[in-house]
Amino acid sequence: MFKRSTLSTAIAWALGGLAGVYLTAGHAADATTPAKAAEEQTTASSAPTLAKVTVTAQKREETVQEVPTSISVLSGDKVRDTSLQSANEVTRFIPNASAGTSEGHGRPRWWIRGLGTGDQGANTVSPVGIYVDDVYIANISATGFPLFDQERVEVLRGPQGTLWGKNTTAGAINFISRKPTFEQSGYFKAGIGDYNDRVLEGAVGDTLVDERLAARVAVRHQGRDGYSDNLNDGNDSGTIEDDAARLQFLARINDDLDATLNLHARSYHDTGGYSTVSYGLRPNGTNQFGYFIDPEKGKVNYNAKYETDIDQAGSNLNLVWQLGSLELTSITAFEHFQRESWSDSDNTPLELQRGYGDVDAKQWSQEFRLTSPREDRLNWVLGFHYFNEDLDSESANAALTNPYIPRSYNNTTYNQGTESYALFGSTTYSFTDDFNVTAGLRWTRETKDIDFVRRQNQGQANFNGADWWKLGTVSTPLVVNATQDESNTWSDYTYDLTPEYRLSDNARVYFRYAYGFRSGAYNTGAVSQATVATVDPEYLTSYELGFKSEWFDGRLNANAALFYYDYEDIQLNIVTAVNNQTVSRLANGAEGEAYGAEFELEAIPVENLHLNFALGLLHTEFTDYTSGNDDFSGNKFVRAPNVSAVIGADYRIPLNVGGAIILGTDWNTRSRQYFFSNDQSQNMRSGGYTLGNARVTYELPGETTRVTAYVNNLTDKEYRNHTLPGGFQTAAVMFGDPRTVGLSVTTDF
Template sequence: MLKPHTLSIAIAWSLGGLAGIALPMVHASETTDTRSSAEDTGNPTLSKITVTAQKREETLQEVPSSISVLSGDRVRDSALQSANEVTQFIPNASAGTSEAHGRPRWWIRGLGTGDQGANTVSPVGIYVDDVYIANISATSFPLFDQERVEVLRGPQGTLWGKNTTGGAINFISRKPTFDRSGYFKAGLGSYAERVVEGALSDALIDERLAARLSFRHQGRDGYNENLADHDSQGALEDSAARLQLLARINDELEANLNLHARRYHDTAGYSTVNYGLRADGSNQFGYRVEPRQGEVNYNAKYKVNVEQTGGNLNLAWQLGELELTSITAFEHFERDAFSDGDNTPLELQRGYNYADSQQWSQELRLASPRENRLNWVLGFHYFHEDLESRTANATLDNTYISRSYNNLGYDHQSESYALFGSATYRFSDDFKLTAGLRWTRERKDIDLIRHANQGEAGFTGGDWWKIGSVGTPLVVTATQDDSNTWSDWTYDLTPEYRLADNARVYFRYAYGFRSGGYNAGVTSQATVATVNPEYLTSYELGLKSEWFDGRLNANAAVFYYDYKDIQLNIVTAVNNQTVSRLANGAQGEAYGAELELEAIPLENLHLNFAVGLLHTEFTDYTSGSDDFSGNKFVRAPNVSAVLGADYRIPLNVGGALILGTDWNSRSRQYFFSNNQTRSMRSGGYTLGNARVTWELPGETTRISAYVNNLTDKEYRNHTLPGGFQSAGVMFGDPRTLGLSVTSEF
């Protein structure tokens, strides 16, 4: 057992080292190395986690970069429902969403974007099985049958591409096996939640062809009551499947084909409560409501339908000592959504949104053996996306305001090429140097047009969102037919020194950029804009260490960001309509630290702790006549902390009882860069989850009961400025309970 004073010394030493990386959050039930070690020697140790953060397999503790890893078993056992939920285990990271399982907005160390334009790319690159997903809404693919999730902090422009100034997250699926294996899970929970998921893997041709079929379905009723009709609001159905075929063509060539699809339906999973901003709590028309979790008031429907399909072919070809990797991928995403734009029982505004994106990509990599004194990776990447977007807003009667209508549509194309390389040279057993360089060229085209009513709008058909349903004259209020090309270099330099067999220190200097684009939130010709690229220079000092014969990992990092020409999501109410537009030109800085610990102080006790400290500030930020210098970055709390524990109690009759809990705490954070008033922020909050698992004899079947948001904390997930002297707030999920059965074979 670790002695308390010894553990304190180790933690203090790590903090004093001013260095490090994130820790793998490994669930006690899947640390197989730990249990086998305990049986053989009576001395349990933490498992070694394999990652591909540098495009080659190596253990997490050996990578000189700030990374966190969530194992696939942890994802499943913690009942994570959607991709964005992984950030609740990661300090200095978050993923706000305006739907239950859709439209996530990612942030790492204060870098991210809240812009909901389908053409806007995130500075946090999201990858699914090494395939870059450009459409932010398409990054919400459900989590099931995962091998692991890797979260890389800081600019990753060399190996992971442009548009990764904030970092990269890679979701990695479990691959087919030639031995029969798999699992099945069924669960029930609050609000009539039902979950069924599973996977089956087996050989089709011995030692030559294997397949893995994975699936997941989740459904639930809504969390909220619509006071207008007393129906529940927020029901969802989310179904997804993945089929993989692994072929060993010969001793040197292996191919993995991944086909996947998703169908999602939502009726306002995160419902918005609109409240007045006048002194008496009312809006311009006297509507007054006390915003409460679980109550909404709509007179227009909320509905979201998503169809998503894709496939990728991964080839690994051994050419002597070299390995050639080819990844060919296609993704198609379609979203069709309706909303009550004013979120009140008044007929003020309703909205419609449609987006259809198709992307193709090809990556080639050639790598030398990792163990060589000089080892390297060279690569080429091609990307193309076609995007169609249509949005409409309308007021259908004139009881409160004049009937109105506007329609914004655009077609957008993006095409990029990149050449990249990274090399590591070992000067000695203790010192090595890694350097990376990437050149990217990207071209973007847009054809945009906006129509609006002239005078009071009149509607002739039931499909109000279609231009043909408006029987009164429309005028063109904005157009853009533009094409631009951007190109630039990204690079990094990382010296690493081994202090001892159990400790390594590194310094990482990295330069990244996010390419330019177009403001898709135009309201007039004056708001048509081309946005220039943004640039980030990062300095990071890190330490990665292992203690007490592998029973404690202690890692830390300190960093400083110099952020220039920042692309900003500026949200305002224009003509009583919430408008989000993209602009840039601001400067800013961020600095902070992360400390992450993972330990097995007792044979059956697994602990993890992580804390992130973050300071962000716009040092020069003006918009028109307004000066927002001194404002904080969006969704960048000064303090974020994670604490988790699992205790395994072996039973005399066989099997075990596993008690687990995890807590996530965030200090105050702001939702917008320009509006940081009290009504446009979230106060600090702490969320806790608890679970009890009965592992039956044989360790293949588990029955689990869980409680999420244990204290039923009411907290703001997002807030929007609204028209007519009002604002809308989206609350996070209330307390939920559930029971599941999981069987592995």
């Protein structure tokens, strides 16, 4: 375990030099792990070829090149060997996608092609559908889970409402874990890095009863000191402890029926998350009280408790019946998520604001799918999906003893229940061997009811006890200034139509027309009765033209997609400072458009060299957007850079004594992006930046054990991950991760 040191600096310089020499030699880039290069390149002939990647994006197994939609796939080996820690980090390799987070490994903000939501209300549903082993996860805060023992991650762009259920106007991301088999397998990984980073993870699977029962258990632990020093108390800010486990059983009940039971849990703790620093907006850099702090990366100044605790647990039972030529799938799932957090909301040593939040969410879902054989001229998928969630939330803000302002307190509690039913189907008809058409339809009915109450102090607040956030500690009379007791039901159809034509044995073109909607919601950020609101559904019409191809006997894959979005009644989070408190208000009614393109190349130009390149081009604009007396028409969508690109490479050097050296690097660049739809001033945006990573792996003879040294953020680029408007003429900037250096050992068995 080590903090920044001479050793870490030496490794950084060594890897940086290798990456520089490597790129100077003319080697491009990679977004795929090299650890299994021998397997990926093995064919009947001696020439290396790209592996065929199997996905279930259309609820049945197909190779990714055969799926007529824009999709990117990360293998589980790549996730492990590039040391991706949290779910949101997968977008590091995906063009036109991002998932910034405002704290450690929690609360990701998911965006695909400019569509997403920055609203962090527990009841806000993202237009990017997040799935774990085909189970939909509703609560955004529950989607920052650690990545371990993954089979693959599938990222689908564009509306996916037909087959992927709720609110997937922007796209769907499915995290698929490795399943038990009747063969022994497993791995162990240990890693250390600067900032006292330490990772232990592993998995083992084997047969318990011959050909009848198998199991697989996987565990992971990560601990890390904070990236920032708290000037107020001298401690680290941003420390992380993240523990997770998954236990799965596979039962072959008979020749036609398999059952997989998945049990999983997570416990997470952090202090302060990212380096969040407030700075004054007055010309001399001070706030309204004349207080000045230099917004320096790695230096924070908190005088209040800043912590987050998350506990998650869940289970799902997957049954697969073979009914003659048909297959019936049942997925029953339950998830429980709890999150409690405290924050120094003003991010200064002044006693201006403290924040508290507590969320308890329980969801269960049931899905049935009946599918016909994919090879039939007419093939189809029919299904039913049920979803139920019970959500309780409490939040509080207060200003305690302070010479500048009077003591204040407010408390918001709500319970929201959600119940959703959907019938869906998709069918493909092959008119000829080269031409087919896929059509999908889904009907969804969703009911949400809410019981919302907001209270605030009347007169100067007085507190009896250290637990200031609790209603019982406030001795001052409280008044209800906002309430809502309401139930609403929304229902609508989503659909898509996709003709596809095979130009040759190695090239296909498709056109996809899709219509999606995100159901209505409630504004739980209301601060007065006037801001209590029920938000209508939003709608998206998408047009996409795509091309997929393979060249040079399987050594090059080249894909491209052009798209246009017509976006109506957009649900937006409008972030402002109200009464010197940062408030995120959910509203809708805006209209906008987005268009762009993605280009993806994967190649093995010569033996042992694997290259990847992905480019995303995006134009977004609110064509009609007013809020009160303000007109924001012409603003850009949030977190929608005009250009995003990924380039990387892995080169394997076999050694005469056995084993190999593998050199790897990947680079990610993004142009300017905005954090809010309403405020797009210089203070509320991020300039363009490029992040590079490098690694050197020694693969021991036998190809089962690998030792890897790595550097992330190779150039130690300072960039903004998020910015928030604050009260008292301030703003808060959250910096992205600094350069980190580490070493890991991985053994497969």
